[in-house]
Amino acid sequence: MPGAKERELKRRISSVQNTKKITRAMELIAATRVVKAMQRANEAKPYAEQITNVIENLAAGGAEADHPLLREAESVDNVGFVIISSDRGLAGAYNGQVIKAGERQVMAAQTDGADYTLFLIGKKAGDYFRFRNYRIEAHYEGMSDTPAYADARRVANEVMQAFTEGSIDRVELIYTEFLTMGSQKVTVRRFLPLEDTETMAEMGSGDQSALASFEFEPSAEGVLASLLPRYVEARLFGALLESAASEHASRQRAMKAATDNAEELIVKLSRDMNQARQDAITTEIMEIVGGAEALGEDRGSDEDLLLDFLVPDHLFPDHPDQHEHHRS
Amino acid sequence: MSLHVEVVSPERVTYSGDADMVICRTVGGGDIAFQPGHVPFVGVLEVWEARVIRPDDEDTFAVHSGFVQVARDRVTILSDVSEPRADIDVERAEQARQRAEQALSDDADDAEAAAAARRATVRLAVATGGSADSH
Numbered sequence: 001m002p003g004a005k006e007r008e009l010k011r012r013i014s015s016v017q018n019t020k021k022i023t024r025a026m027e028l029i030a031a032t033r034v035v036k037a038m039q040r041a042n043e044a045k046p047y048a049e050q051i052t053n054v055i056e057n058l059a060a061g062g063a064e065a066d067h068p069l070l071r072e073a074e075s076v077d078n079v080g081f082v083i084i085s086s087d088r089g090l091a092g093a094y095n096g097q098v099i100k101a102g103e104r105q106v107m108a109a110q111t112d113g114a115d116y117t118l119f120l121i122g123k124k125a126g127d128y129f130r131f132r133n134y135r136i137e138a139h140y141e142g143m144s145d146t147p148a149y150a151d152a153r154r155v156a157n158e159v160m161q162a163f164t165e166g167s168i169d170r171v172e173l174i175y176t177e178f179l180t181m182g183s184q185k186v187t188v189r190r191f192l193p194l195e196d197t198e199t200m201a202e203m204g205s206g207d208q209s210a211l212a213s214f215e216f217e218p219s220a221e222g223v224l225a226s227l228l229p230r231y232v233e234a235r236l237f238g239a240l241l242e243s244a245a246s247e248h249a250s251r252q253r254a255m256k257a258a259t260d261n262a263e264e265l266i267v268k269l270s271r272d273m274n275q276a277r278q279d280a281i282t283t284e285i286m287e288i289v290g291g292a293e294a295l296g297e298d299r300g301s302d303e304d305l306l307l308d309f310l311v312p313d314h315l316f317p318d319h320p321d322q323h324e325h326h327r328s
Numbered sequence: 329m330s331l332h333v334e335v336v337s338p339e340r341v342t343y344s345g346d347a348d349m350v351i352c353r354t355v356g357g358g359d360i361a362f363q364p365g366h367v368p369f370v371g372v373l374e375v376w377e378a379r380v381i382r383p384d385d386e387d388t389f390a391v392h393s394g395f396v397q398v399a400r401d402r403v404t405i406l407s408d409v410s411e412p413r414a415d416i417d418v419e420r421a422e423q424a425r426q427r428a429e430q431a432l433s434d435d436a437d438d439a440e441a442a443a444a445a446r447r448a449t450v451r452l453a454v455a456t457g458g459s460a461d462s463h
Contacts, residue, residue: 040339040340043339043340043341044338044339044340046334046336046340046341047336047337047338047339047406050336050397050404050406051395051406053397054370054395054397054406057368057370057397057399058370148339149337149338149339149408152338153408213367213368214367214368214369214370214399215367215368215369215370216369216370216371217354217355217356217357217360217369217370217371217372218354218355218356218357218371218372222355222356222372223370223371223372223395226355226372226395227372227395230395230406230408233338234338237338
């Protein structure tokens with residue numbers, strides 16, 4: 001029958017094994033989802049590129065619109081922050097990093113004497129800032145896992161509305177940029193006001209061949225006015241998609257580490273358990289051997305131990321009992 | 329010589345192929361057709377159909393606003409929502425139209441309902457192959 005220590009270890013091993021199964025499953029799921037998320041991010045690129053391309057052509061065509069989204073405030077009294085986190089945890093440092101970066105930005109704005117307005121995406125960011133009693137303007141859940149364009153549009157419209165109304169003078173976008181499978185980086189980007197069209201064009205693909213002779217309908221300014229909100233939406237959508245891919249990649253890495261750790265722990269615990277069992281067996285054998293020896297000694301010799309002890313030979317060489325005993 | 333046509337939604341490229349002519353409707357400019365050799369052009373699209381015409385057949389999309397850019401015989405239609413004829417659920421579009429018209433009759437200034445009615449009408453027109461004007 002196994003000892004108490006062995007039983008205890010056996011229980012721990014099976015619990016670690018269960019945990020390992022779960023983390024392994026989560027790792028595999030995250031691995032497939034990160035591929036899908038990357039694919040979505042890539043599929044969304046043509047639209048953003050084409051919009052930038054149109055803006056390039058508008059800039060080349062000399063359209064200078066006095067659009068509210070381009071208006072630079074003279075003094076920044078209130079900074080908006082769009083922070084993209086995830087709804088679910090177990091993604092390593094993914095949420096922590098982006099939230100910390102966001103909080104630092106908010107503090108930096110406060111030391112500059114500006115107020116803040118928070119637009120939070122993802123349950124984790126909401127929980128964090130609510131717990132610390134920040135004022136939250138808007139909080140969106142259920143879109144960070146697989147963002148749809150309609151989600152991006154909803155958030156972008158609220159942010160744009162607050163900006164055009166003048167209640168915020170600048171908006172920063174804080175999200176996790178997806179560089180490669182192995183590296184994602186928290187990034188802070190200026191979201192609003194937009195850079196002027198020429199700067200935007202320079203940031204684009206740079207396909208600025210001599211196409212200045214574009215015709216615009218209804219007019220260059222009219223096209224720009226309806227294009228800029230789309231551009232803002234597309235940028236937010238791109239950030240959401242990259243964040244989703246980053247989230248899945250982070251989760252995959254975290255779960256892989258957890259699975260590896262569980263494996264290591266199982267090996268270590270198995271060794272401990274084997275040793276405990278061996279110890280128990282050794283002790284048992286010792287007990288049996290000891291017992292057997294004691295019994296064997298008792299039975300194997302004819303010496304009467306008690307008598308030998310009571311009347312030792314060297315003290316009573318002539319004791320009758322002693323002689324009688326030896327003779328028998 | 330032919331045009332290369334791409335219909336791009338924010339989520340992905342929904343259509344890519346060659347055509348002889350593309351017809352769509354721009355805001356303020358009415359219907360416009362593009363053939364190879366068209367001057368570079370950028371226009372804001374109405375909620376309307378876009379027809380991609382090939383020698384033997386054509387594809388029709390319901391385009392719910394967006395942009396069209398033409399340059400170097402490439403036509404790019406950028407639209408939040410663009411549905412090819414085959415994807416349109418006639419029954420749903422009909423229901424949406426009735427709902428929107430109901431809302432409009434209650435409140436004639438309801439811009440959202442007006443837009444919904446417009447979208448549903450275009451959808452139905454594209455799906456049944458008729459012209460959106462007749463509705």
